[in-house]
Amino acid sequence: MVRAEQVVIAQLTDTHISVGDHGLGQAYWDENTRRLRSAVRSLNAETEPPAVVIGTGDLVECGSTAAYEILTEITSQLNMPFWPLPGNHDSRVNIRKSFPEMPWEENHASWSQEVPDTDIQVIALDTTQAGRQGGFVDAERLEWVADQIDQATWARKPCVVATHHPPFLTGIDWMDAMGFEGFDELRAVFIEHPPTQIISGHFHRNITAQVGTTVASVGIATTMHINLDLSNAAVPSIINDPIGYQLLSIPNDEEPQVITHTRFIDRASVARPIQVQI
Ligand SMILES: [Fe+2]
Ligand SMILES: [Fe+2]
Incomplete structure (x- = not known):
C-alpha cells in the first residue's frame, strides 16, 4: 500500500466524564468536561491532523448512560474518527451502545481495525472485567491479541496495541497494587509476538517502559493525574499536572x-490526597 510520508494518530485517555458528584463535587466533573472540549478543539486545530483518535479507557467515571451522552456529544465534534476502548471506570455495555460502529469482539470489548487509507493496524485489547479496578486478561483474550499481532506482522504492517491497563509495573505502588490478572501471560505474548508499540492509560501521566523489544507507554490524561510519588510510603493522591494528549x-x-509526542493544553497546580478502593 502506498501511503503518506507519515501518519499521525492521537491518543486521548482517561477523560473521566461524569454527571454525578462521587464525593468530589460537581465542579470537579464539570472541569473534566471542559477539559475534554478543549482537547477536542486542540485536536481539530493540529496542523498535521491525526487520522484517528484512540481513547484508551476510563472515558467516563461510572459507566452511566448520561455520561456517555456527554462523551459522544463532545467526541462527535472531532474532525476525525474516535475509536474508544474501555477502562475500569467504563461500562462495557454502555460503551458498546454508545459507539455501535466499532467492530467489537463478542466476548470482550476489544477490536482491531486499520487506520483508514493506511496499512497501520490498531489492536485494542480490553483489559477490564466488571467489578475489578485492576487489569484482567484470560486465555481467550491472550490468544486473540497474539493472533491480531501476528496477522499485522506477517503483512509487514505497523501495529499499535492499545490497552487501558499498562503491561508493566510503574513504581507508583498504590496504583500497581490494583493488580492485573494475566499480567505475566500478557507480557509473554508481547515478548513472543512484539507489536510496533503499546499504548495504555489508567495512570493519567506520561510513563515509558519496555516490554520485550517493544516500547510501551502510558499517555497523559485530560483529567487530574495520579501524583508522581515513587516512594514505598506513597499515599493515594492526584495532582493537577498539565493535561493533553499524545501524537x-x-x-x-x-x-x-x-515516535511519540505529547501535546500539552493546560496548566498545573498541587497534589491532593484521595480515597481509593483497591
Ligand atoms: Fe483513569
Ligand atoms: Fe483506570
Whole structure:
C-alpha cells in the first residue's frame, strides 16, 4: 500500500466524564468536561491532523448512560474518527451502545481495525472485567491479541496495541497494587509476538517502559493525574499536572516504528490526597 510520508494518530485517555458528584463535587466533573472540549478543539486545530483518535479507557467515571451522552456529544465534534476502548471506570455495555460502529469482539470489548487509507493496524485489547479496578486478561483474550499481532506482522504492517491497563509495573505502588490478572501471560505474548508499540492509560501521566523489544507507554490524561510519588510510603493522591494528549507519528519506513509526542493544553497546580478502593 502506498501511503503518506507519515501518519499521525492521537491518543486521548482517561477523560473521566461524569454527571454525578462521587464525593468530589460537581465542579470537579464539570472541569473534566471542559477539559475534554478543549482537547477536542486542540485536536481539530493540529496542523498535521491525526487520522484517528484512540481513547484508551476510563472515558467516563461510572459507566452511566448520561455520561456517555456527554462523551459522544463532545467526541462527535472531532474532525476525525474516535475509536474508544474501555477502562475500569467504563461500562462495557454502555460503551458498546454508545459507539455501535466499532467492530467489537463478542466476548470482550476489544477490536482491531486499520487506520483508514493506511496499512497501520490498531489492536485494542480490553483489559477490564466488571467489578475489578485492576487489569484482567484470560486465555481467550491472550490468544486473540497474539493472533491480531501476528496477522499485522506477517503483512509487514505497523501495529499499535492499545490497552487501558499498562503491561508493566510503574513504581507508583498504590496504583500497581490494583493488580492485573494475566499480567505475566500478557507480557509473554508481547515478548513472543512484539507489536510496533503499546499504548495504555489508567495512570493519567506520561510513563515509558519496555516490554520485550517493544516500547510501551502510558499517555497523559485530560483529567487530574495520579501524583508522581515513587516512594514505598506513597499515599493515594492526584495532582493537577498539565493535561493533553499524545501524537504518535508513524513514518512510512521499511522498519515500522512509532515516535511519540505529547501535546500539552493546560496548566498545573498541587497534589491532593484521595480515597481509593483497591
Ligand atoms: Fe483513569
Ligand atoms: Fe483506570
